[in-house]
Amino acid sequence: MPDASLTKRILALAIPSLGALIAEPLFLLTDTAMVGHLGAEALASLGLASTILTTVIGLLIFLAYATTPIVARRLGSGNRPGAISAGIDGLWLALGLGVVLGILGYAMTPLVVSWFGAASDVSAGAVAYLTISWWGLPGMLLVIAATGLMRGLQDTRTPLWIALAGFAANAVLNAVLIYGLGWGLVGSAVGTVIAQWGMAAVFVAIVTREARTHEVSLAPGMLGIQAAARSGSWLLLRTLSLRIALIATVVVATGLGTRELAAWHIVFTIFSLLALALDALAIAAQALVGHDLGSGDLSSVRQTTSTLMAWGFFAGGMLAVLTGLLSPLMPFVMTSDQPLREVLVVVLVLLALTLPLSGFVFVLDGVLIGAGDGKYLALTGVLNVAMFAPFLWLASVTYWEVSGINLGGLLMLEAAFGVSYIGARALTLGLRARGERWMVPGESR
Secondary structure, rough: OOOOOHHHHHHHHHHHHHHHHHHHHHHHHHHHHHHHHOOOOHHHHHHHHHHHHHHHHHHHHHHHHHHHHHHHHHOOOOOOHHHHHHHHHHHHHHHHHHHHHHHHHHHHHHHHHHHOOOOOOHHHHHHHHHHHHHHHHHHHHHHHHHHHHHOOOOOOOHHHHHHHHHHHHHHHHHHHHHHHOHHHHHHHHHHHHHHHHHHHHHHHHHHHHHHHHOOOOOOOOHHHHHHHHHHHHHHHHHHHHHHHHHHHHHHHHHHHHHHHHHHHHHHHHHHHHHHHHHHHHHHHHHHHHHHHHHOOOOHHHHHHHHHHHHHHHHHHHHHHHHHHHHHOOOHHHHHHHHHHHHHHHHHHHHHHHHHHHHHHHHHHHHHHHHHOOHHHHHHHHHHHHHHHHHHHHHHHHHEEOOOOOEHHHHHHHHHHHHHHHHHHHHHHHHHHHHOOOOOHHHHHH
């Protein structure tokens, strides 16, 4: 049985993290629901624009992942002012990247949108939406980095409340701007940008208060920014390998056929939702491991790691049971295509069987991020994709038709991702966790 105090620490971090993780997709969901009533053209434009935005923001999530372990280590070593200073450096890095990438995005939007080959009216709507949305990118990156800072300070409640407030503000602003003022799709973009900067302003105010309380300078420290950028560059490569793996599954599903692609979109949407619960444990792992390494308490690091591994398996098992039980029902909610419903049940059962392994992987990924082991994660991330590639090819050539749908290809694709790719990650992460080279104690790695 895990120590009661450790259980309390995990829950105190994981539960608010789960709430914040759920709140984040609500921005896109709110936009989609409101823009959906403007017609199919506007909705298609939003879909195209959001694909570009979420890809950029997804790659930059390292701003949180790089900040959390640095801040947590310094806090664990008893250096709270140093922890806050490291977080401030992360905020400056986020702001700088946001400005540079926002300018590039603004300039390149027509070209990038044209790559998708959408109809001219859809492309025009996407360009209009993105042209405004890039103005919010620095604010969103500040939110990501500040969230990493708060997690490192062992505070996941503040990001939760700010995320919920931002979601509520976004909903109200969109309603007023889209329908009240009649701005349509452009109103949705403006509302989201205002909400993003509002969240960033609240975070900056909180960090400023902490800095003044502990007499920490708000000026950027070049050495700190360089350290954050160095750590973040490895995590960027790690995240890029994940994105490549995800995009590769979509490419293979597209090659299988239109209905197969639709089925895979549903399966992966469900997996992405389930992954939020597992991500909450990974965030707790980042904060706790970083803190305990900073304090030099290696026995606590080992106990935390083994406890969270067990929790990951358990959470994955619970989600597996839930997914298996709901597998006959979920297809009816997601599609009206009867043959598609029939094959989805089988694929969802296979998805359910892979979830315990996914729980193990998510937790260990968080443990090693918390330890600042980004270089290992990046290099093995490339290796994992290489191990994944042959199974993707096998999925692309597998054919077993059921009701006019290539069920064999879909099952092989789910096996390729859920067993071979997740399995490769479990192998590389598990081997690293068994050793001790990743456990570097002290205020810095």
